[in-house]
Amino acid sequence: MAEALATISQVQDRGMIQIRADLAQAGDAIAEAAGLALPEQGRITTDGNRSLGWMSPDELLLVLPLAETAEALAVLQDALATEHALVLDVSDMRAMFRIQGARALDVLAKLCPADLAAMPDDGLRRTRAAQAACGIWREPGGYALIGFRSVADYLRAILAGAAAPGTGLDPR
Amino acid sequence: MLTLTCPYCGIAAEETELQPGGEAHLKRFGPGSSDAEFEAYLFARRNPKGVHFERWRHAYGCGKWFMAARDTATLQVYGTYKAQTPFPTPEIVAAIQHRHPQWRPDFDATSPTPTSAPEGLTQ
Known part of the structure; x- marks a missing residue:
């Protein structure tokens, strides 16, 4: 697999x-x-x-x-x-996720209506991931995503789903 | 799809990142106004086919309200400007007239605030 x-x-x-x-x-x-x-x-x-x-x-x-x-x-x-x-x-109000990997951008591109590829290296983009508000910035090797802790389970699930094996956006 | 640039954070936000807020530049009629004025303030809204000024909120972003001038028929966006602006700015008017040379503003940008309900909407 x-x-x-x-x-x-x-x-x-x-x-x-x-x-x-x-x-x-x-x-x-x-x-x-x-x-x-x-x-x-x-x-x-x-x-x-x-x-x-x-x-x-x-x-x-x-x-x-x-x-x-x-x-x-x-x-x-x-x-x-x-x-x-x-x-x-606001530490207890927020949840933070790391999306690490060569195709981290694919994961976020599926969830966010934002052109994250065009985001500057030191950019911070507030947008939504599916139905939840989030903020995204680059980290070495991938991206960091913050959202509300009340929807942390939801964010974790949609991120994991968007990262499912074999679902890359590039043509095979 | 409608893409509006938030004048506060400079982000070109897609429609689903925004919350619509209805017609812009309404003048509030409160205590002391006539019933007709108050009713028009509450309920009468323009519904033009063409140039329209709207309020939008960058809900999945900085959270600020701003104004947008767009064409309801073609979805062309003439520009966005901050909510603290009492009238569409000269740049917005110029952008609209560049596309529609016949279009004339129906507001007096030299007065400090909007002075009347939209024409034809009061009784």
Whole structure:
């Protein structure tokens, strides 16, 4: 039997912090507190350990190791104490999956109405995977996908289904 | 299929990533207005064959509301612009007139807000 198109794994060791603020005003403070450059529209910046993604004109998402979440949360809240801003630990609200493999793009192309092949290397694309909202960015060897934890089982199932052996999109 | 570019995040979003919000640039008639105005504000909507201005929400994305100008018959999109815009922008009007030279805006873009319900819809 042929191999699966990609390896799907749920990531349990990543924390996520949602940051909502006026990025033009508080952007520098956020970048300094997060330890990463502020991403441009539709992009994600990373240093290999942490990532800071642009979610909307007033929202950023910091993805970092779960163990660092509490400390980073405090640092960000302190940095934004004088701003009209929201800093929230959303680690338990979200589920994260890794889609690793040479044909990871095929898996996502079946589920998302987005041209992920044209996404820049440091792009972050919010879209839907079948019926569930998700965010997607590139990682070495594949893609990372985040969605709501309430639909994590659904996401895992559709990703596994889309990666079923012998279902590649390229002509045989 | 309708593809609209979200003016907030620059993503060319496909129709199923968006939530439709009906006609754009409605003026609210609340307390103090006449019954006819209030009824028209609640229920009377344009249904043109041709140029139409609509509200859309980038639901599976940044979540922001924006406006789109499109042709209901050909699905041609003349452009999208932010929801904070009281009237279609000059660029949108120019794009429409490039395709339909006879088309004339039925709003006065020099006034601060829309001043009346759509023509022919009030009693």
